Amino acid sequence: MTSIVNLDRLSLASGQGRRLDLPVRPEGVSFGGQEYAPTPAEVDTRLDISRTTGGYAFRLRFPLRLDGPCVRCLEPAGVNLEVDAREVDQPGTGDEDLSSPYVVEGELDVSRWTHDAIALSLPAQILCREDCAGLCPVCGQSLNDADAEEHRHEGGADP
Numbered sequence: 001m002t003s004i005v006n007l008d009r010l011s012l013a014s015g016q017g018r019r020l021d022l023p024v025r026p027e028g029v030s031f032g033g034q035e036y037a038p039t040p041a042e043v044d045t046r047l048d049i050s051r052t053t054g055g056y057a058f059r060l061r062f063p064l065r066l067d068g069p070c071v072r073c074l075e076p077a078g079v080n081l082e083v084d085a086r087e088v089d090q091p092g093t094g095d096e097d098l099s100s101p102y103v104v105e106g107e108l109d110v111s112r113w114t115h116d117a118i119a120l121s122l123p124a125q126i127l128c129r130e131d132c133a134g135l136c137p138v139c140g141q142s143l144n145d146a147d148a149e150e151h152r153h154e155g156g157a158d159p
Contacts, residue, residue, distance in 0.1 A: 003110035005047070007103070012051035020047045024114045029066060031122060036068035038118070039078075047110060055090035058100070058108065060117060071125045072134035073142045079126050085117035 003024045010018055022045050026038045048059040061084050070077035089100035102113040133143035138153045 003045075003114075005049070005108040005110060006106065007049070007056060007108055008106045010049065012049065014051050014053045017048060017050040020049065021045070022047055022110055024062075024111055026064065026111075026114050026118055029115070029118055029122070031068075031119075031126065032071055034069050034071070036066040036126065039065040039067055043114075045110065045114060049108075052090065054092065055088070055098075056100075056103070056108075058087040058089070058113075060085045060087075060110070060113060062114070064118060066118070066122075066126070068126065070128035070132055072127060072132045073144055074135070075128045075142065075144070077126050077128040079123060081118065081121045083114075083117045083121045085113065085120070087113065 003022050005020065005022070012018060023042050024045050025042050028038065029036045043062045043064055045060055045062040050057040061082075064081045064083060065078055066081065067076065067078040069075070087100045087102060088098055089103040090098040093099075100108075102109045129144075133146075135141065136143055136146070136151065136153075141151065143151070
């Protein structure tokens with residue numbers, strides 16, 4: 001489902017704003033070579049649109065959970081996100097920082113912005129738990145459940 005907002009149809013004058021609640025189906029996210037699926041499959045986004053003298057200012061907010069493997073032990077893991085993203089589109093200024101890549105010919109692509117906002121909201125690592133010990137470098141067993149006294153190997157790790 002692609003969510004496109006036609007900005008011209010909103011007929012906003014300078015200084016006016018509009019709040020829209022839009023359902024969006026975010027795509028999964030590839031992170032660190034692993035795939036993470038959004039839950040729920042469809043999220044309700046809140047989009048605030050403000051008309052400025054030369055363009056628009058946008059704010060996009062929504063909660064989301066991503067589920068996939070832990071980066072240390074590969075067990076199931078997930079992260080809850082509260083996405084809060086802002087964009088500005090001021091065409092004609094000549095400043096790239098004031099031109100949104102999500103606005104093309106008067107239409108805002110909320111689906112594409114949602115995907116990128118999720119990626120920018122990700123933590124540095126997605127873990128099954130804060131103290132995840134990862135996998136043994138010798139045998140590959142999960143060190144989360146292994147007894148440190150009993151889990152020993154003769155010799156070192158494979159060079």
